[in-house]
Amino acid sequence: MSTRIFGSGIRRREDPRLITGSATYTDDLTLPRMAHAAMLRSPHAHARITSIDTSRAAAAPGVVAAYTHADTEGAVAPAPCAWHLPDSDLKMADYHCLAKDVVRYVGDIVAVVVAESRYAAEDALELVDVGYEPLPAVIDPEAAAAEGAPQLHDEIAGNQAFHWQVAGGDVDAAFAEAEVVVSDRIIQQRLIPNAMEPRAALASYTRATGELTVWNTTQNPHIVRFLTSLVLGLSEDKIRVIAPEVGGGFGSKIAAYPADFVTMFCSRKLGRPVKWTETRTENYQATTHGRDHVQQVELAAKKDGTVLGLRCTVHAGMGAYLSTAAPGIPTILHGLMLSGVYTMPAVREDVYGIYTNGTPVEAYRGAGRPEATFMLERMMDVLAARLDMDPADVRRKNLIPRFEDGHDVVTSLTYDSGDYPAALDKVLSHADYAGLRARQKAGPANGAYLGLGLATYVEICGLGPSQVAGAIGFQGGLWESAIVRFHPSGKVHVFIGASPHGQGEETTFAQIVGSELGVDPQDVKVFHGDTDNTPMGWGTYGSRTTAVGGAALALTARKIRDKAKVIAAHLLEAAVEDMEYEDGKFFVKGAPDQHKTIGDIALMANVAWNMPKGVEAGLEASTFYDPPNFTFPFGAHLAVVEVDAETGAVTLKRYVALDDCGPQINPVIVEGQVHGGVVQGVGQALWEEAVYDEGGQLVTGSMLDYALPRADLLPDIEVLSTVTPSPHHPLGVKGIGEAGTIASTAAVYNAVLDALRPLGVSSVRMPLTPERVWQAIRDAKKSAP
Amino acid sequence: MTVPVSITVNGQRYDREVEPRLLLVHFLREVIGSTGTKVGCDTSQCGACTVLLDGISLKSCTALAVQADGAEVTTIEGLAAGEALHPLQDAFWEKHGLQCGFCTPGMIMASHELLRVTPDPSDAQIRHGLEGNLCRCTGYQNIVRAVRQAAGTTAGQR
Ligand code: FES
Numbered sequence: 001m002s003t004r005i006f007g008s009g010i011r012r013r014e015d016p017r018l019i020t021g022s023a024t025y026t027d028d029l030t031l032p033r034m035a036h037a038a039m040l041r042s043p044h045a046h047a048r049i050t051s052i053d054t055s056r057a058a059a060a061p062g063v064v065a066a067y068t069h070a071d072t073e074g075a076v077a078p079a080p081c082a083w084h085l086p087d088s089d090l091k092m093a094d095y096h097c098l099a100k101d102v103v104r105y106v107g108d109i110v111a112v113v114v115a116e117s118r119y120a121a122e123d124a125l126e127l128v129d130v131g132y133e134p135l136p137a138v139i140d141p142e143a144a145a146a147e148g149a150p151q152l153h154d155e156i157a158g159n160q161a162f163h164w165q166v167a168g169g170d171v172d173a174a175f176a177e178a179e180v181v182v183s184d185r186i187i188q189q190r191l192i193p194n195a196m197e198p199r200a201a202l203a204s205y206t207r208a209t210g211e212l213t214v215w216n217t218t219q220n221p222h223i224v225r226f227l228t229s230l231v232l233g234l235s236e237d238k239i240r241v242i243a244p245e246v247g248g249g250f251g252s253k254i255a256a257y258p259a260d261f262v263t264m265f266c267s268r269k270l271g272r273p274v275k276w277t278e279t280r281t282e283n284y285q286a287t288t289h290g291r292d293h294v295q296q297v298e299l300a301a302k303k304d305g306t307v308l309g310l311r312c313t314v315h316a317g318m319g320a321y322l323s324t325a326a327p328g329i330p331t332i333l334h335g336l337m338l339s340g341v342y343t344m345p346a347v348r349e350d351v352y353g354i355y356t357n358g359t360p361v362e363a364y365r366g367a368g369r370p371e372a373t374f375m376l377e378r379m380m381d382v383l384a385a386r387l388d389m390d391p392a393d394v395r396r397k398n399l400i401p402r403f404e405d406g407h408d409v410v411t412s413l414t415y416d417s418g419d420y421p422a423a424l425d426k427v428l429s430h431a432d433y434a435g436l437r438a439r440q441k442a443g444p445a446n447g448a449y450l451g452l453g454l455a456t457y458v459e460i461c462g463l464g465p466s467q468v469a470g471a472i473g474f475q476g477g478l479w480e481s482a483i484v485r486f487h488p489s490g491k492v493h494v495f496i497g498a499s500p501h502g503q504g505e506e507t508t509f510a511q512i513v514g515s516e517l518g519v520d521p522q523d524v525k526v527f528h529g530d531t532d533n534t535p536m537g538w539g540t541y542g543s544r545t546t547a548v549g550g551a552a553l554a555l556t557a558r559k560i561r562d563k564a565k566v567i568a569a570h571l572l573e574a575a576v577e578d579m580e581y582e583d584g585k586f587f588v589k590g591a592p593d594q595h596k597t598i599g600d601i602a603l604m605a606n607v608a609w610n611m612p613k614g615v616e617a618g619l620e621a622s623t624f625y626d627p628p629n630f631t632f633p634f635g636a637h638l639a640v641v642e643v644d645a646e647t648g649a650v651t652l653k654r655y656v657a658l659d660d661c662g663p664q665i666n667p668v669i670v671e672g673q674v675h676g677g678v679v680q681g682v683g684q685a686l687w688e689e690a691v692y693d694e695g696g697q698l699v700t701g702s703m704l705d706y707a708l709p710r711a712d713l714l715p716d717i718e719v720l721s722t723v724t725p726s727p728h729h730p731l732g733v734k735g736i737g738e739a740g741t742i743a744s745t746a747a748v749y750n751a752v753l754d755a756l757r758p759l760g761v762s763s764v765r766m767p768l769t770p771e772r773v774w775q776a777i778r779d780a781k782k783s784a785p
Numbered sequence: 786m787t788v789p790v791s792i793t794v795n796g797q798r799y800d801r802e803v804e805p806r807l808l809l810v811h812f813l814r815e816v817i818g819s820t821g822t823k824v825g826c827d828t829s830q831c832g833a834c835t836v837l838l839d840g841i842s843l844k845s846c847t848a849l850a851v852q853a854d855g856a857e858v859t860t861i862e863g864l865a866a867g868e869a870l871h872p873l874q875d876a877f878w879e880k881h882g883l884q885c886g887f888c889t890p891g892m893i894m895a896s897h898e899l900l901r902v903t904p905d906p907s908d909a910q911i912r913h914g915l916e917g918n919l920c921r922c923t924g925y926q927n928i929v930r931a932v933r934q935a936a937g938t939t940a941g942q943r
């Protein structure tokens with residue numbers, strides 16, 4: 001049975017409620033006496049507030065109250081940043097939940113109106129009178145770091161939030177001995193995560209008890225609870241945070257947001273439930289963005305393609321304030337991955353985190369690793385072009401050979417296991433790479449240039465252990481927890497600290513319990529996302545839920561098995577040492593017919609009529625699992641594109657994704673994660689960009705202007721895998737949530753540039769819209785000798 | 786000022802007084818508490834709010850409740866026949882056509898329309914037919930598979 005459950009693509013347990021419209025997301029909730037909040041947001045990217053008057057709004061029909069910063073003074077602390085990057089001269093500006101004196105991005109909250117209906121609250125926003133004195137704004141991180149740039153925070157010179165460096169090996173020597181040095185300037189454009197469910201908070205404060213319950217669209221309710229206790233000065237035991245159904249996050253639901261704290265404040269002040277749900281416009285303006293790097297990068301190599309070292313400087317736009325986890329994203333999660341899958345003797349990177357008048361930037365699917373993978377994978381292709389080698393050959397020359405139990409790399413990490421050459425070879429042969437190259441050599445057909453793009457990657461998942469968390473300044477732990485409870489009938493409840501929001505762990509975690517204990521996954525119900533009835537956990541991000549929480553759960557199931565064995569031995573009047581376990585049955589060695597099932601044991605443990613001496617009643621266990629190391633999933637992706645030289649239009653013809661996330665608990669779910677991840681990365685390469693104008697207005701302020709991937713623009717993705725277990729995870733699993741996004745932007749970009757190479761184009765700024773590609777072709781033609 | 790409307794939703798008639806500016810989607814979600822239909826945007830781009838109005842699909846954030854006066858609305862909650870899932874629902878489940886589920890009600894209703902107009906669509910027709918519905922989780926591939934499977938059964942007939 002166990003083999004059938006683990007690795008089986010069973011239907012998801014969470015789906016019946018989702019496909020019938022019976023699931024409850026935050027905005028679906030209504031409580032008695034509930035009022036509605038609407039946020040008045042700054043229309044200016046940077047301005048001084050000269051006056052503010054809410055009296056007309058407060059008097060409007062249906063309005064209950066209107067508040068500004070002055071009303072929250074002493075009652076609401078600034079929204080905290082919880083990643084205190086060490087050795088980086090980190091300067092954290094106060095992120096006031098309601099702006100104090102100055103607004104610093106379009107979307108900064110200036111006032112809140114609470115009314116009997118959402119329509120009434122939104123109507124009254126227009127009646128709040130605010131005087132602004134506009135100040136100069138700056139959006140580009142490099143420009144913001146330059147002399148004479150507008151300054152965002154009085155006490156922070158040069159807009160510099162931090163300067164962080166990672167260095168390993170002798171990078172200067174590497175460049176001194178290099179036979180070739182290639183370089184590029186890469187813009188990792190700002191992206192808008194676009195979880196389909198807008199963010200929302202429903203806060204309900206009970207004056208009589210001093211208790212606050214908050215339903216919140218969050219990826220990490222326990223972190224929100226902890227930060228709420230700090231921001232609102234409430235005692236943590238009186239706060240309950242519930243993440244009900246959450247409609248996607250992609251990193252944008254990690255942060256603990258000002259609007260959420262303001263909503264909680266309103267409920268507390270008014271003694272009634274208050275709900276706030278953002279509009280999509282607000283989501284674009286004020287829910288965190290991703291990426292926003294300007295990277296200057298150089299790669300040193302020998303003439304035969306052997307890589308010697310990488311050197312780079314990154315200006316990372318942080319937006320106007322540091323969001324909850326922001327400082328760790330362009331640094332720890334980026335810089336430590338710079339050597340990727342290659343034997344790289346030396347690296348050095350300087351990262352400057354820069355305040356700008358944009359929306360705060362946070363983790364966005366992949367969070368730091370796509371920006372690292374892109375940089376490295378792009379440079380491998382640039383190097384290949386310079387040396388007139390095939391990109392696959394340059395990669396092969398430098399790939400770390402297969403290893404099963406630990407490989408130290410120059411950035412000080414120890415990768416767990418990997419077989420990068422096998423991944424690359426499998427992709428190349430599946431796609432008939434040689435055949436595609438031959439077709440390409442034959443020249444363009446009807447003006448359509450064929451391009452092939454590779455990305456071989458390794459990423460870092462399963463964030464933990466906690467000791468490392470402390471060392472890197474993360475203000476929390478990074479372990480995970482699980483409780484498994486058997487009921488008398490043999491049915492199981494599982495409680496986990498992680499908080500999935502679409503990834504399907506109600507199913508895969510049931511499969512873990514099912515395969516460890518021989519129960520039907522349909523009999524295992526997984527509870528998550530409620531701080532009052534789940535154990536402490538650190539949340540779902542960084543592809544860590546299965547990599548860390550899944551380990552906690554597997555170990556818990558094994559504790560149950562150990563106890564059950566003792567009970568079974570007692571019931572079968574045998575010695576524990578003589579007991580065997582297989583597929584949910586406990587029996588004496590050599591006598592499998594005489595057995596007790598886990599169901600028999602669950603009944604006995606719960607009624608406890610006949611227990612072995614000294615064994616407690618009940619069949620329940622828990623584990624707090626702190627992993628010994630990260631996990632390192634990897635893979636190889638190939639994109640095949642056609643570029644129309646006349647129009648600049650790019651068509652993605654084929655996409656082959658090979659990802660190795662270790663053993664797959666549910667391959668159908670793994671494939672779904674790959675599909676979604678790849679498409680998000682393709683979106684960055686080809687369509688998506690958050691564009692601000694000179695004055696700091698968000699030009700791509702709605703779904704009309706921000707180009708999201710649509711069904712008709714994409715081919716089917718060909719999904720492959722290899723299986724290299726992690727040596728330190730009890731199930732060997734590594735994580736798959738972000739892999740697709742990490743590889744696909746680079747693969748598609750490389751493919752387009754490969755197609756454009758005969759036309760003399762060597763760099764185009766993302767996204768690769770027809771206009772930009774066409775312009776690049778034109779410019780190359782003009783400058784051709 | 787309010788006006789009376791009479792709207793039948795999933796077979797049940799609702800007589801209510803509403804503001805003339807009230808959007809149909811808010812009538813569904815807030816006035817009668819039928820929250821299966823979602824709101825994902827404010828520019829009619831995402832399709833999360835898709836319902837059937839007298840059998841034809843409509844983004845319910847683009848219509849006023851008063852425009853649905855006298856009409857029959859079918860939402861995701863009204864698609865299954867009691868316990869028995871509609872073939873589209875079953876196919877989305879079977880083919881893993883959803884992850885977070887937020888786009889799913891609208892996606893299923895839009896697929897319903899697609900199969901009504903094109904009972905046996907090609908993959909390209911499915912992709913084209915769903916271009917007005919956004920999903921950030923699935924990359925659409927399994928949604929296409931689901932619609933294709935449903936097309937092979939009895940979808941669009943009901
Ligand atoms: S909510 Fe109607 S289209 Fe987005």
Ligand code: FES
Pocket residue numbers: 196247248502882883884885886887888889919920921922923
């Ligand atoms: S399943 Fe999450 S948006 Fe489609």
